[in-house]
Amino acid sequence: DTAVSQTPKYLVTQMGNDKSIKCEQNLGHDTMYWYKQDSKKFLKIMFSYNNKELIINETVPNRFSPKSPDKAHLNLHINSLELGDSAVYFCASSQGVGGVDTQYFGPGTRLTVL
Amino acid sequence: GQNIDQPTEMTATEGAIVQINCTYQTSGFNGLFWYQQHAGEAPTFLSYNVLDGLEEKGRFSSFLSRSKGYSYLLLKELQMKDSASYLCAVRDSNYQLIWGAGTKLIIKP
Numbered sequence: 001d002t003a004v005s006q007t008p009k010y011l012v013t014q015m016g017n018d019k020s021i022k023c024e025q026n027l028g029h030d031t032m033y034w035y036k037q038d039s040k041k042f043l044k045i046m047f048s049y050n051n052k053e054l055i056i057n058e059t060v061p062n063r064f065s066p067k068s069p070d071k072a073h074l075n076l077h078i079n080s081l082e083l084g085d086s087a088v089y090f091c092a093s094s095q096g097v098g099g100v101d102t103q104y105f106g107p108g109t110r111l112t113v114l
Numbered sequence: 115g116q117n118i119d120q121p122t123e124m125t126a127t128e129g130a131i132v133q134i135n136c137t138y139q140t141s142g143f144n145g146l147f148w149y150q151q152h153a154g155e156a157p158t159f160l161s162y163n164v165l166d167g168l169e170e171k172g173r174f175s176s177f178l179s180r181s182k183g184y185s186y187l188l189l190k191e192l193q194m195k196d197s198a199s200y201l202c203a204v205r206d207s208n209y210q211l212i213w214g215a216g217t218k219l220i221i222k223p
Contacts, residue, residue, distance in 0.1 A: 041199060043157070043213040056210060090156060102147075103211070105156035 006106040023091030032074040118214035142207020149201040
């Protein structure tokens, strides 16, 4: 059984388009995250939700809008895509925010903006 | 500002031992994590340190010195499958994970 799943795995699109990436976790975790990993492999936190509430919102353009319909899902919608948005986007989840709170990552979505 | 430093790349020989260092400067400290990431795949959890000292888990060990802002990941009996990037991450006072850029480990036969 897949613990954290993302769709699609690959996404190729034109500049200016709007696209969404979906994430689901079946671990019963309370907290979910979106990360961006650029070509230099640096993982940057974008958003974090705990029980459907936004708790971390880093300096991310407002073209990026997360939506959490329930605590098992955290989707990412991106408007007016730009070349610099090309990266791998990882969804992750964890039980809480303390202790050995391991984050489990999804397989990633490789976004290419042409 | 918050900063995590790791070497960009290291090379080691199959069967040998390698130590990957991580130094950090963060606003507060609530634990340090090591993750492994194979090329094209997601990061996976390796170890967690919150108190000073060595945590051993099979071929992998992780050490922490909070006073020095320093950790290392020790990999013994290296195997070809250990070729991957190793990411150091520190949880700050806001319980937010701050990630290093990762160390790419190349294992040669």
